[in-house]
Amino acid sequence: MNQHDHGMKVRREVLGDAHVDRATAEATDLTSDFQRFITEYAWGGIWTRPGLDRRSRSIVTLTALIARGHDEELAMHLRAALRNGLTRDEVKEVLLQTAVYCGVPDANTAFRIAQEVFAQEVFAQEAPGDE
CATH class of the missing domain: 1.20.1290.10 (AhpD-like)
Structure with a gap:
């Protein structure tokens, strides 16, 4: 599983499918890179770390x-x-x-x-x- 997929899995588990579905459905050309960034960096890179x-x-x-x-x-x-x-x-x-x-x-x-x-x-x- 790549960092984006892993981040999306954790993001859904923490925030719930309804929120994530809404956020991704509302992504535009302006915001899609940001959605990818927070999914990979915050959710896939930080929330998945084993330290906490x-x-x-x-x-x-x-x-x-x-x-x-x-x-x-x-x-x-x-x-x-x-x-x-x-x-x-x-x-x-x-x-x-x-x-x-x-x-x-x-x-x-x-x-x-x-x-x-x-x-x-x-x-x-x-x-x-x-x-």
């Missing part, structure tokens, strides 16, 4: 996204963190930790986003039909 498990990588990713104020990406990676096995209580602890090191306003925003994501996840689990 996916739970740990999710914790690092959440912290970095909060610190940089990347709220749209934060919502996506909160869902990924749950998919990677973090519990809601563990996510809460990560967010509390970021209040000290990233700042209270950033953690406040992260808690708001997490509450929205958690509510969406509960709704999705309760909704009948196929995923």
